[in-house]
Amino acid sequence: MGKVVAGVAIVCAAAACAAAAVTVSYRMRVRSQRHHARSFLLEFQEACATPVARLRQVVDAMAVEMHAGLVSEGGSRLKMLPSYVDQLPEGDEKGLYYAVDLGGTNFRALRVQLGGKESRVIKQEYEEVAIPPELMIGTSEELFDFIAKELTSFVAREGDDFQPSAGQSRDIGFTFSFPVQQTALNSGTLLNWTKGFKVVDAIGQDVVAALQRCIQKRGPEMRITALVNDAVGALAGGRYWNEDVMIAVILGTGTNAAYVERAQAISKCGSTFPKSGEMVINMEWGNFWSSHLPRTPVDETLDNETMNPGEQGFEKMISGMYLGDVVRRVLLKMAQEAALFGPNVPRKMLEAFSLGTPDISKIHADESSDLKVVGNVLRDVYGIQNTSLAVRKIVYEVCDTVAERGARLAAAGIVGILKKIGRDGTHSKDVGSPVHPESGKTVVAMDGGLYERYSKFRAYMQAAAAELLGDASKDVVIELSKDGSGIGAALLAASIAKNRRK
Numbered sequence: 001m002g003k004v005v006a007g008v009a010i011v012c013a014a015a016a017c018a019a020a021a022v023t024v025s026y027r028m029r030v031r032s033q034r035h036h037a038r039s040f041l042l043e044f045q046e047a048c049a050t051p052v053a054r055l056r057q058v059v060d061a062m063a064v065e066m067h068a069g070l071v072s073e074g075g076s077r078l079k080m081l082p083s084y085v086d087q088l089p090e091g092d093e094k095g096l097y098y099a100v101d102l103g104g105t106n107f108r109a110l111r112v113q114l115g116g117k118e119s120r121v122i123k124q125e126y127e128e129v130a131i132p133p134e135l136m137i138g139t140s141e142e143l144f145d146f147i148a149k150e151l152t153s154f155v156a157r158e159g160d161d162f163q164p165s166a167g168q169s170r171d172i173g174f175t176f177s178f179p180v181q182q183t184a185l186n187s188g189t190l191l192n193w194t195k196g197f198k199v200v201d202a203i204g205q206d207v208v209a210a211l212q213r214c215i216q217k218r219g220p221e222m223r224i225t226a227l228v229n230d231a232v233g234a235l236a237g238g239r240y241w242n243e244d245v246m247i248a249v250i251l252g253t254g255t256n257a258a259y260v261e262r263a264q265a266i267s268k269c270g271s272t273f274p275k276s277g278e279m280v281i282n283m284e285w286g287n288f289w290s291s292h293l294p295r296t297p298v299d300e301t302l303d304n305e306t307m308n309p310g311e312q313g314f315e316k317m318i319s320g321m322y323l324g325d326v327v328r329r330v331l332l333k334m335a336q337e338a339a340l341f342g343p344n345v346p347r348k349m350l351e352a353f354s355l356g357t358p359d360i361s362k363i364h365a366d367e368s369s370d371l372k373v374v375g376n377v378l379r380d381v382y383g384i385q386n387t388s389l390a391v392r393k394i395v396y397e398v399c400d401t402v403a404e405r406g407a408r409l410a411a412a413g414i415v416g417i418l419k420k421i422g423r424d425g426t427h428s429k430d431v432g433s434p435v436h437p438e439s440g441k442t443v444v445a446m447d448g449g450l451y452e453r454y455s456k457f458r459a460y461m462q463a464a465a466a467e468l469l470g471d472a473s474k475d476v477v478i479e480l481s482k483d484g485s486g487i488g489a490a491l492l493a494a495s496i497a498k499n500r501r502k
């Protein structure tokens with residue numbers, strides 16, 4: 001009997017040792033995997049670094065590329081498209097105007113009743129609908145008919161608060177958030193699609209004629225009198241309220257910038273100068289590229305898997321469509337190579353764009369000690385349960401790294417524009433663009449859902465701009481001009497009507 005007891009004891013002891021050994025080896029494996037995840041994170045953070053010296057190189061590159069894009073067609077990746085807008089709204093516009101705004105994610109219809117310098121915007125209404133994804137890859141007719149249908153039903157619900165002035169038609173400002181070679185204030189041909197769009201038969205089409213045809217088919221007697229990029233629209237919307245607005249930047253699904261340039265600086269347009277001596281330029285800055293940009297292998301893989309590989313390199317590092325996917329790709333690599341979330345990789349994490357920028361801004365806003373929100377997002381998006389605090393910290397830091405890089409690069413782009421127009425406080429003053437004598441300020445109007453809704457991105461961007469501008473930052477105001485691009489197109493239509501009546 002004693003031998004049996006002894007035997008059982010030995011077996012139990014052996015089992016206990018084996019269990020202990022398994023536990024120790026599991027813990028060692030998890031620790032080494034976590035160490036691997038953290039060392040991958042450190043490597044990624046180094047590759048994304050944007051020290052101020054590197055940002056200054058980006059600033060200089062932006063200013064140089066702007067100049068190159070103005071002097072010759074194809075002189076730079078920056079298309080620097082003349083907008084034909086040489087007269088911005090002055091605040092005294094009157095009447096009822098409409099705008100339709102096709103963005104990368106949303107479509108907006110807007111009407112505004114303008115009362116002139118004193119009463120300004122008497123009333124405005126707008127509706128926003130998500131663009132059906134199938135229309136982003138359908139036909140031109142389907143896309144423009146969708147816009148005409150939404151506009152027609154919006155006009156049908158106009159109500160008595162809105163009245164066109166006597167003898168005035170309901171003019172439309174058309175905001176089109178894609179690269180267009182303008183041929184006039186109210187016409188232009190689509191150069192290429194960006195973001196998630198690929199409506200192939202629309203390339204080369206005059207987008208105003210295409211939409212006008214669809215509107216006429218549906219009846220309302222309306223005409224498109226202005227075609228603007230949303231960055232140009234945001235500039236017009238900003239200037240309507242503040243005459244110091246010289247630059248507008250969109251940080252939404254995509255990104256872009258527009259600014260007021262001296263006409264004689266646009267030498268690729270020959271010697272036909274507008275009487276105002278100025279013209280708004282649609283930079284299409286999403287396509288900016290410089291060897292100084294901190295591009296990582298993750299960015300290269302992302303770019304190769306988009307619908308427009310090799311294009312929009314700056315946009316893919318800083319805008320709303322892509323920030324979330326950069327984070328996803330880093331987390332996926334950590335999951336596959338360091339078992340960050342355990343032995344299995346969540347299948348959905350393999351799907352592009354399965355982690356959106358709204359998700360990472362939610363993670364980034366988590367101030368709780370146990371990073372509970374981070375855990376909830378991982379559970380809700382990928383079904384990952386019971387993550388440890390250490391894992392949540394790594395996820396948080398990946399989001400912070402990607403957002404900080406994007407924000408600081410956006411700031412460098414803005415300071416590059418300020419440098420080009422001689423308003424960054426350095427001695428390389430551009431000969432033109434006199435600062436408004438009244439305030440001496442330069443205002444940058446910001447618009448777009450990323451900038452508007454991602455507070456830490458905004459904070460990083462403002463801080464980097466101040467760091468780059470130094471003392472000059474006291475003369476530069478970077479402020480949100482909410483939905484400026486939508487109303488901006490209507491205001492430009494109003495400005496055109498006003499000048500036509502002169």
Ligand SMILES: Nc1ncnc2c1ncn2[C@@H]1O[C@H](COP(=O)(O)OP(=O)(O)O)[C@@H](O)[C@H]1O
Pocket residue numbers: 102103104105106107177251252253254319320321357358359361362447448449450453454
């Ligand atoms: N809460 C959020 N946090 C961070 N980014 C957001 C948030 N909500 C929306 N976004 C970003 O804003 C983009 C939409 O921008 P918006 O300017 O509203 O529309 P569009 O790009 O169609 O003009 C989305 O694609 C997304 O990337």
Ligand SMILES: O=P(O)(O)OC[C@H]1O[C@@H](O)[C@H](O)[C@@H](O)[C@@H]1O
Pocket residue numbers: 102103104105176177178179194195229230231250251252253254255256284286315448
């Ligand atoms: O308003 P969105 O959809 O974010 O668009 C911003 C920019 O997105 C870029 O992809 C387009 O080329 C620009 O024309 C546009 O201004």
